[in-house]
Amino acid sequence: MKNGEGRRLNKQAGEDDEEEEDDLEGGLEAWERRYAEDRSWEALQEDESGLLQPIDNSAIYHAQYRRRLRALSLASTAASRIQKGLIRFLYVVIDLSRAASEMDFKPSRMVVVAKHVEAFIREFFDQNPLSQIGLAIIKDGVAQCLTDLGGSPESHIKALMGKLSCSGDSSLQNGLDLVHGFLNQIPTYGHREVLILYSALSTCDPGDIMETIQKCKKSKLRCSVIGLAAEMFICKHLCQETGGTYSVALDESHFKELILEHAPPPPAIAEFAISNLIKMGFPQRAAEGSISICSCHKEAKVGVGYTCPRCKARVCELPTECRICGLQLVSSPHLARSYHHLFPIAPFNEVPSSRLNNSHGRSPSTCFGCQQSLLNLGNKPGLSVACPKCKKYFCLECDIYIHESLHNCPGCESYRPLTPVAASGE
């Protein structure tokens, strides 16, 4: 129902209402236009006595977050220790067909997709520093590669920010064939993934797409699709066959949420990648003031840089692959960024508000992490959560921060266990 402020490119016959509304908006004053999209009545809620209250956003946000956590933990308790694919080779396929110029996402689907793919790339490299991303586009019925598989976010983002235009039909089969060809060449220890951002409602294929899907399934390629229009059978079938996830975005913020869900590593199916020992180097920083020719820019540079331990070539940034001898170069913090996926913390349990006022009087009234008071106005107990292991109480915001960003429970870290536990537990 969101009406674009600009003219629609494809005026559909018989939609008189929208044409009328367009004219109406054209006749509005500037100050009126500001409120044309404002639906402030949606920010109110009625309580049981019929009084209007503004919606308590923090409680809603927290409830959504806990629902999401529960869904994730249900999926992961299916097997006791789910392995995650930490070394990922992901291709993002963007549909730039005619359907991507639709304006139901403002200003157009293509712009929204480009913006969120950039945020996704940054988040992806933050969570998976040893992985690589490549970009491909589907346009005019053919698929083209925008950037090759690489481990540095800047080159991908630069390509995304360039001029992108959309036209023609989209072909799912050509996109899959292209990506399949590239992903077949990667080492066997890597997990192969494809993320397709599909705007069209049809696909225009040169052959039998079912065969392509079977080919992908045999190569252990995990395909996921995020649709921007409506649910399509072929996308659902593709995702079911290859073990990926299919979701359709309802609006821009939902799309952002869906695409960022693909940033943390998915649960890995063990046979998909052969576990292997990868030889890697840990370069030292070059001494201040040393001058050498760097192998990535082919020019002389002073000071800051790293020296490959095998061939002593200088590289500018990590992680990278040494251009001279081919050794993967990383630093230990890059590996450490992925450790929280291997040692996740348990979700906190909600504390029923009545517990805070129990007769012992020993329940804490402040959050253990941030010392914020857990009592509402008038000393009534508010919402709080507690860690199942150390039994400390936390406020809702600390709960979200701890699980989404910090990955350490302050209570568990602040108490030395009385019996020795395995280091992996804390």
Add this chain to the structure above:
Amino acid sequence: MASAPSKLYSDDVSLVVVLLDTNPFFWTTSTLSFSHFLSHVLAFLNAILTLNQLNQVVIIATGCNSCDYIYDSSKTANQSFGNGRMPTLCTTLLQNLEEFMTKDEKLGIEEAEERITGSLLSGSLSMALCYIQRVFRSGSLHPQPRILCLQGSPDGPEQYVAIMNAIFSAQRSMVPIDSCYIGAQNSAFLQQASYITGGVHHKPQQLDGLFQYLLTIFATDLHSRSFLQLPKPVGVDFRASCFCHKNTIDMGYICSVCLSIFCTRHKECSTCGSTFGHAQSDDASATNRKRKAPDS
């Protein structure tokens, strides 16, 4: 990731969260006595509070069995002038510190195991970061937060993962972690923390002049730091240690499943138990230079 709200910092107002190491196993063996150390630190904290009326100081004690908040200068109870002989900062802080240390010691008595001499830095770092997130939530006008670690105990390798998690979270929220290490050896964790988050690390040469080091290096707010020549990170060692011998290595083998580091080829991973397959597979092209040949 919850994106940090766009921050409108008041230009040179700072919030300093000080993580004070109170591990008695370290202090009994240190050349600087704990009471002298406290006198340096108290003078330093008073100096920070006088630099700007809106500056805030929060102290968290890092004990060997627990961590806790000791002092928060923004609490109204702490803003009176004290009893005329000592400012409230000193009286409240010393009182709370003494209570904390008695509690901490009691927690240790129950332990019958062999004494571990490290302190719980990961716990106090996590608490500091939670507090700083609360400050970020409080609105658009808030002081610029930073963390200062005054640490003397050696690094506990069992805390590596937790400390790295805290460091990355601080890096994302743009909170610098400064560190002043007063122990005997070097602390690799603190050096990495300060390097990654953009803070300053320093190991003072002469502990008698600790107050001078603290005041000249760690007292300035973040905005003014660009005008000063602060100690630069030299020789931060990012090499990893192998899981089998704990030696630092500069070339090693990583398990592709659990990212454990080994110095030599093994048949299977000791951490996750996966057996390692052979390098080549049918569909890969033999000329692909990404493939690592079984071994050179």
